[in-house]
Amino acid sequence: CDTDELHELNINPQALNQVNLNLMFTTVELGIASNGSTGDNRYIDWRTNIGWCSYAIQQLANAGGGIAPGDKYTVNAETNAAPFEFTYNDQLKNIAEILKQSGPGGFAEGKYVNMRNAARILKAFSFARLTDFYGNIPYSEANKGTEGIFFPKYDTQDVVYADLLKELDEASAALSTSNADEGFAAADFIYKGDIAKWKKFGYSLMLRLAMRISNVDAAKAATYVTKAAAGGVFASNADNVWVAMADGPSEWVNQNGISRAFDPGDGGQPSYMSATLIDFLKGTNKGAVADDDPRLMILSGGIGEWTAAGFTPISVDPLKQKGMPNGYDQAMLDKLEGGAVNLAKTYSRINVKMLQDSDPYMIMNYGEVEFLLAEAIERKIGTGIAGTAKSHYDAGVKASMQMYTPYDASLTVSDAAVAAYLTAYPYGTTKPALEMIGEQMWVNKFFNWWEAWSDWRRTGFPKLTATNYPGNVTNGTIPVRLRYPTNEVAGNPNYQTGATLPDDFTTKVWWDK
Amino acid sequence: YAQEMTVSGKVSDAAGGEIAGVNVVVKGTTRGTTTNDKGEYNITVDKGKTLTFSYIGYVSREVVVANAxxxxxSLTAEATALNEVVVTALGISREKRSLAYSITEVAGANMTAAREANLGNALAGRVAGVNVSKIASGPAGSSRVIIRGNKSLQGNNQPLYVIDGIPMDNNNFGQAGLWGGSDEGDGLSSINPDDIESVVVLKGANAAALYGSRAANGVINVTTKRGTKRKGIGIEIGSNYVFEKLNDLSDLQHSYGSGSYVNGVASKPATQQQAYEWGDDSWGPKYDNSQVIGFDGKMRPYSYQGDNFSRFYKTGHAFTNNIALSGGNENQNFRxxxxxxxxxxxxxxSGYDxxxxxxxxNAKFGKRITLDAKVLYSEEKAKNRPNVSDSPGNAIQALWRTPGNYSVLDYYGDPNKPGAIPAGTDANSLSIFGKTVGEEFQQANNNWGQNPYWVTHQFIKTDKKNRIITSGALKYQITDWLYIQGRxxxxxxxRRGEALTPEGTGYQRGGARSMGTWDxxxxxLEYTLGFNKEFGKIGINAFAGGNRMRRKYEYQNIYGNGFNVQFFPAINNVKGKSWDYNFSESGINSLLGSAELSWDGYLFLNATARNDWFSVLNPATNSILYPSVGASFVFSDAFKGLPSWLSYGKVRASWAQVGNATIDPYSTNLTYSLNGNPHLGYPMASFSQAMGNGGNIPNPNLKPLTVTEKEFGIDFRVFNNKLGVDFTYYDQQTTDDILNATISRASGFGSTSVNLGKLQNRGIELLITATPFKSNxxxxxxxxxxAKNNNKVKSLIEGTKELVMEEPRTRNAFIKNIVGQPFGMITGRVQKLSPDGQPVFYNDGRPVGSAGYEVIGNGIAKMTGGLTNAFNYKGIDLSFLVDxxxxxxxxSGTNMRLTQWGVSKQSLQGREGEAPLTVTGVVQEGTEYKPFSKTLTPREAFDYWNSVGGEADAVTPMFLYDASFIKLRQxxxxxxxxxRLLEKTPLQxxxxxxxxxxxxxxxxxxxxxxxxxxxxxxxxQGFDYFGFPSTRSYGFNLRATF
Structure with a gap:
């Protein structure tokens, strides 16, 4: 009674036993944006990037509505869990399979060399984001579920960083135009298979990671800053890494996760900007436009009503822009403003031109690279960087101000406006040089709020004032890490021995000194 | 050579009335007939054989056929008859006395008097060892029926339902979970109680052994009604009308309304914006009857506005009408x-039709061929199944949350579009809401907490299911003792499901539409060769056969959101569409056999075997044998000289192995699939098993779990059958249980399947039947x-002591299976204790939560039961069931949130002018613990209740309740x-x-x-979170036959 017909029933007509790994790489590229290549891609942005990081780092503020534990330092289980669950289960899962199957013993052993090394760069990008959130994380044993490792051990953050830097070094070096394309260009919707750009991305990321550990491992930081400078980093905004997004096919699928979270037709996360950021952009003289940061009316779309029908501005006058203070609820705002506050009529919102479903998702930009180079020179980390700290700082400011056109062609800043800004706030004169670099990196990372938060934790810039809302769980200090997801605490036996403990928002990660 | 003769006659009850449907069986054979509506029968039998007359509710009788x-x-009425013939596995009728296992029959009449739409729920409290959980999801929802405890840690634990010998698909179409949703019903709801003749519960592995890999959870065998030989056409009409009313169990505070704390003081809204922000919170000051602005800008007295439940909930109605025709003659009958x-x-x-x-x-062709054919067709339509658990679309939650100073009618909005912002709403209000006229009229700044009227009147959710269950059996009696049958x-x-989230809904302003179909x-296909013969005192009843099962499943769903043309919810009108497709096929080939050896009608030995070959398993390991053996000894017949008060006595013992093959097709090998929704024209691929978050790692060596059961029992009746006891002890071991073990997400997946679980169920079942009083x-x-069941998890994955199951929306608890503990332990964050056992608090009096999850309870009752009392006095019946x-x-997440929102009475403590809230324990300073005692200020009490009722450091034991109950079920x-009153009417x-x-x-x-x-x-089991409220139903039932 054991018939062939019975066996044939178990062949899934919808599945393959081997797949063109380039198709998985495309999934990875989509996944690095919002960790939702095949599902609800606003999940992590909404809960963590916005709900936690954007408020904690005081670029946005929230008096009520949506998900906002970062504004008042409270607990939200999904905020904690989202990056962990979605990063391992989205791009890292697919990257691990690409590396496994194109590696020794895999069905595509030795094939797809360039794609494989591009995947290693995206792996480093993703793991760095994870470890920056939590501290110690499963790394060396991670994503080996198909090999029987169901509860991977935790690796300490220094070990993770050492390997990520090594990976970037090897992968960037191994990328070569002399390798066969093997379908990579057709699958790579970020760089269309441009190997030179991939190499620059690898070295730029190496620079970021090296600088991030510069307070705790100066020697290693110097080694890799030097390697990055030698290897060649981003040289213009044309090198920026963007993940293109689409209008659909439907809600949350293949759309920009950040846009979806703010969309008034969706979750309706309020899009009010923080007073800290608006005040910074308005410059020293709040009563004048001349000293404003040209990005004021790029990042802010003005004060206005935003409904499913569209954005109806009430004021786009730069002088009238106003940010919402962090750590306030409606009653506190009423008291602060001396009367009933209608939020929509009072506070500036993110520019809806940057919140369209099909707007691209920023992964890493040239401006940041210039600031890191400026900082490396200032702090004498590494060797071989051409130019001066000032030249890099100025280039970074210019690049940061002029990088918004992929969102909308109208979001331009003229060279003259950049020059005027740099004249009004000369490098190292207005404030100490490192503080100015830190502040510029902070503005540069609007939308990449998790990055802005990591930079602040490392540099202490910009100088932020913590809030102290009743019932907060950090004792009135800005949180410095995420808690692990509850099912990791409850389920992974390696948690107690290897995780960063105590598992609190106030426990600093290794590089945070 | 035996002399064959035809015997006919009439069966009547003690009062002389004829009894229709009495089973008349030639003892020791499967040959039998039933009496017609006049109580008449007619059977061919060998001279010297014994005829057994049995009917539910009557004592069976045996008569030896001599010359007459x-x-x-005439049969005497009895609560439970002794020598009944019951339908056992594969539809085979057997004398109850020969059975080596416990079996319970419930007459169909028990399900038609007071009704449940779902057959499973109708069994509540009726059968020892059958634990029915009525799910808080409304009358069209699913049932959970567990026989003798849970056998599988994560697999399906519900029994196999067999309708007239045909296994029925009892698939679930969706349940509410952590993020809410609705109970989309199960397969069982298709069965019509009016068509049920009887339901037989095959409880143990032994009873169900012939179903092999599908028998682990027991089998519920449903036999539908059939026609009988009669004169003319019989007509039966039944009507049932019941009202369903809310059974309001709420006990909330009625002294404080909408508001929040400002500068440490409980405050009423001073502005419309504040009223909108606080629309979900009952943390204002004590009612003072002052005029206060509402979320909608209207002024209202700040006082308790009365019961909102009675304003919102309606009286439900269920009207059932049934007509049945039956007729037949010697050779053929129908119903x-x-x-x-x-x-x-x-x-x-919301409703269900x-x-x-x-x-x-059934027909007889000549003397040797019989045909039995049945067709059951059903058409079900459910309208707006309520969303339960988490909020999106949960009207029940919105109602609980309404502050007492609002009437829920204040949320009604546009009278022509309930729940929508009415025309004429001023610009300032629209600006506060951030919405326009016609969109959802939200009572608070919380997009996920819906306006209850918007949910009930603007959301659309319907599902329709058309189903046909049909069977045909052809039997050829080769000789008197040998037959062959094919079935x-x-x-x-x-099934077709449709949903509309309307344009303007808070959390989905663009609206969304979905349409899915299941096929x-x-x-x-089953064939058997049977043998049935007596050799002196020895009887042999045996058969062998085979079965071929093939299952096909296809699912398609189209989902889209945003509409091109406003308020036109056609699927072709949506702006973006995504598509899901799922297909699978599977099969099981089986060979099976059974043999029963009897000695003089009082000693019976049984053995069965079934071998199953599975398509879903790796060919190397896809064959599994399921054996059973058993013995039954009727000692009251075997020994002479037993005391006369002992009417009947039997002991039985059995052993069996059965399985549960809950392995999905294609799930044993890792494969890749294309994403159905490419990005910007770029095709994308990933694992078939886990395109996105979570997913399961397949295991090529997976096999079905095995349940091995030993069962012992004794039945006896004393005092002329006035008191009967049926006692069973069983001991079950589940081995090789398939665990979809929740694993670290860092593995890349959410779970993996392994054959490592071991579970034990040991328990007793007791059935006592008595007739305390009887007169004419x-x-x-x-x-x-x-019934009492002791369950224990014996082992899980190596190195793992705990298996995480479900998490509730409050995110502070998990149901876990823990080695050494019963199935389904509830664990939660408890208050942290200092090394010397003192509760730890924050300086403001909030409790500090434990780092880990502690066991706090178990969601499954240890003991279940039911008591039926039935009185009959001159045609008047009174019966009630207490279970x-x-x-x-x-x-209770409901109680947890009610406290967090300031709605519960518990949340009163610590408010201004109420009983003070004092906490005593320790506070932690570094590694030191210092004594601490504090009477909290109202603001601190607010934070305290917000904390314990929220997700942060919630103290779960505070909201854990004993779920024991006694209910007047029916x-x-x-x-x-x-x-005599009907004599002049056509009514019978x-x-x-x-x-x-x-x-x-x-x-x-x-x-x-x-x-x-x-x-x-x-x-x-054991999580409550804004489920369908408790209801009671009552009405009338009318039955007439012509």
């Missing part, structure tokens, strides 16, 4: 029936069933008109009754909600 060709006989159920629930705009059509016929059975259904079928005019019968569950717990009072029978279901909770231990308010029928 007419045998008239045809049509039943229509129309119902509405207590939630506005069903049409059932059934046709059965084919098909269960096929198509499922299972085909069984009054009879009082009592039936008590009790109970004991020893389970429930973690009561019927009926009157059967005497025959007429009865009318008052029926009530879930009438009262006689005992409970939980505030505000029903102890049975678990919202899902999954394996994780």
């Amino acid at each position: 060709t007419t045998i008239n006989i 045809a029936s049509v039943t229509n159920l129309k119902s509405s629930t207590i939630i506005p705009n 069903r049409i059932n059509i059934s046709l059965s016929t 084919a059975g098909l269960d096929k259904y198509q 499922v079928q299972e085909l069984n 005019s009054l009879t009082w019968d009592v039936t008590l069933n009790l 109970f569950k004991w020893g389970g717990d429930i973690l 009561m019927t009072i009926g009157y059967t008109f005497p025959k 029978n007429l009865s009318i009754s008052f029926v009530g279901r879930n009438l009262a909770i006689l005992f409970k231990n939980i505030d505000n909600v029903d102890p049975e308010s678990t919202y899902s029928n999954g394996n994780s």
Whole structure:
């Protein structure tokens, strides 16, 4: 009674036993944006990037509505869990399979060399984001579920960083135009298979990671800053890494996760900007436009009503822009403003031109690279960087101000406006040089709020004032890490021995000194 | 050579009335017939054989066939008969006395008096060892029926349902979970109670062994009604009308309204914006009857506005009408029936309708060939199944949350579009809402907490299911003692589900539309060769056969959001569409056999075996044998000289192995699939098993779990059958349980499947039947069933002591299976303790939560039972069923949130002018613990309740309740008109009754909600979170035959 017909029933007509790994790489590229290549891609942005990081780092503020534990330092289980669950289960899962199957013993052993090394760069990008959130994380044993490792051990953050830097070094070096394309260009919707750009991305990321550990491992930081400078980093905004997004096919699928979270037709996360950021952009003289940061009316779309029908501005006058203070609820705002506050009529919102479903998702930009180079020179980390700290700082400011056109062609800043800004706030004169670099990196990372938060934790810039809302769980200090997801605490036996403990928002990660 | 003769006669009851449908069987054979509506029968039998007359509710009798060709006989009524013939596995009729295992039969009449739409729920409290959980999801929802405890840690634990010998698909179409959702119903709801002749519960592995890999959870065998030989056409009409009313268990505070704390003081809204921000919170000051602005800008008195539940919930109605025709002669008979159920629930705009059509016929061709064919067709339509658990679309939650100073009617909005912002709403209000006229009229700044009227009137959710269950059996009696039979059975259904989230909904302003179809079928082909002969005192009854099962499943869903043309919800009008497709096929080939050896009618030895070959398993390991052996000894017949008060006595013992093959097709190998939704024209691929978050790692060596069971039992009756006891002890071991073990997400997946689980169920079942009083005019019968099951998780994955199951929306608890503990432990964050055991607090008095999850309870009752009392006095019947569950717990997220929102009475403590809230314990300073005692200020008390009722450091034991209950489950009072009154009418029978279901909770231990308010029928039982409220129903039942 054991018939062939019975066996044939178990062949899934919808599945393959081997797949063109380039198709998985495309999934990875989509996944690095919002960790939702095949599902609800606003999940992590909404809960963590916005709900936690954007408020904690005081670029946005929230008096009520949506998900906002970062504004008042409270607990939200999904905020904690989202990056962990979605990063391992989205791009890292697919990257691990690409590396496994194109590696020794895999069905595509030795094939797809360039794609494989591009995947290693995206792996480093993703793991760095994870470890920056939590501290110690499963790394060396991670994503080996198909090999029987169901509860991977935790690796300490220094070990993770050492390997990520090594990976970037090897992968960037191994990328070569002399390798066969093997379908990579057709699958790579970020760089269309441009190997030179991939190499620059690898070295730029190496620079970021090296600088991030510069307070705790100066020697290693110097080694890799030097390697990055030698290897060649981003040289213009044309090198920026963007993940293109689409209008659909439907809600949350293949759309920009950040846009979806703010969309008034969706979750309706309020899009009010923080007073800290608006005040910074308005410059020293709040009563004048001349000293404003040209990005004021790029990042802010003005004060206005935003409904499913569209954005109806009430004021786009730069002088009238106003940010919402962090750590306030409606009653506190009423008291602060001396009367009933209608939020929509009072506070500036993110520019809806940057919140369209099909707007691209920023992964890493040239401006940041210039600031890191400026900082490396200032702090004498590494060797071989051409130019001066000032030249890099100025280039970074210019690049940061002029990088918004992929969102909308109208979001331009003229060279003259950049020059005027740099004249009004000369490098190292207005404030100490490192503080100015830190502040510029902070503005540069609007939308990449998790990055802005990591930079602040490392540099202490910009100088932020913590809030102290009743019932907060950090004792009135800005949180410095995420808690692990509850099912990791409850389920992974390696948690107690290897995780960063105590598992609190106030426990600093290794590089945070 | 035996002399064959035809015997006929009439069967009557003690009062002389004829009994239709009596089983007349030639003892020791499968040959039999039933009496017609005049109580007449006619059977061919060998001279010297014994005829057994049995009928549910009567003591069976045996008569040896001598020379008389007419045998008239009268049967005595009995609560449970002794020598009944029951339908066992594969539809085989057996004398109950020969069975080596416990089996319980429930007559169909028990399910038609006071009704449940779902057959599973109708079994509550009726059968010892059958634990029925009524799910808090409304009348159209699913049921959870567990026989002798849970056998699988994560797999399906519900029994196999067999309809007229055909296994039925009892798939679930969705349950509410952590993120809410609705109970989309199960397969069982298709069955019409009016068509049920009897339900036989094959409880143990032994009883169900012939079903092999599908028998682990027991089998529920449903036999539908059939026609009988009679003169003319018999007509039976039944009507049932019941009202369903809210059983309001809420006990909330009525002294404080909408508001929040400002500068440490409880404050009423001073502005519309504040009223909108605080629209969900009852943390204002004490009512003072002052005029206060509302979320909608209107001024209202700040005082309790009365009961919102009675304003919102309606009276539900269920109206069932049934007509059945039957007729037949010597050679052929038929029954045809049509039943229509129309119902509405207590939630506005929500209901469930069903049409059932059934046709059965059996025919005899010559002396040796018989044909039995049945067709059951059903059409079900459910409208707006309520969302439970988490909020999106949950009107029940919105209602609980409404502050007492609002009438829920204040949320009604546009009278022509309930729940929508009415025309003429001023610009300032629209600006505060951030919405326009016609969109959802939200009472608070919380997009995920819906306006209840918007949910009930603007959301659309319907599902329709068309199903056909059909079977045909052809039997050829080769000789008197040898037969061959073939049977084919098909269960096929198509389900279509549709949903609309309307434009303007808070959390989805653009609106969304989905349409899905399921096409499922299972085909069984079965053949048997049977042998049945007596050699002196030895009887042999044996058969061998095979079965071929094929299952096909296809699912398609189109989802889209945003509409091109406003308020036109056609699927072709959506802006973006995504598509899901799922297909699978699977099959099982089986060989099976059974043999029974009997000695002199009092000693029986049974053995069965079934071998299954599975398509879903790796060919190397896809064959599994399921054996069983058993013995039954009727000692009251074997030994002479036993005391005369012992009417009947039997002991039995058995051993069996059965399985549960809950392995999905294609799930044993890792494969890749294309994403159905490419990005910007770029195709994308990933693992088939986990395109996105989570997913399961397949295991090529997976096999079905095995349940090995030993069962011992004794049945005896004493004092002329006035008192009967049926006692069973069983010991079950589940091995190789498939664990979809939740693993670290860092593995890349959410779970993996392994054959490592071991579980033990040991328990006892007791059935006591008694007739405490009996006279010519009054009879009082009592039936008590009790069962206790001890469950223990023996092992999990190597190195793992705990397996995480479900998490509730409050995110502070998990149901876990823990080695050494019973199945389904509730664990939660408890208050942290200092090394010397003192509770640890923050300086402001909030409790500090423990780092890990501690065991706090178990969601499954240890003991279940039911007590039926039935009185009959001169045609008046009174019967009531009280059932109970004991020893389970429930973690009430409803109560937790009611406290967080300031709605519960618990949240009063610590407010200004109320009983003070004082906490005593320690505070931690570094590694030091210092004594701490504090009477909290009202603001601190607010933070305290927000903390324990929220997600942060919640203290779960505070919201864990004993889920034990005693309920008056059913009561019927009926009157059967005497025959003499009907003589001049075409009526043959007429009865009318008052029926009530879930009438009262006689005992409970939980505030505000029903102890049975678990919202899902999954394996994780014991979480309550804004489920369908408790209801009671009552009405009338009319039956007439012509």
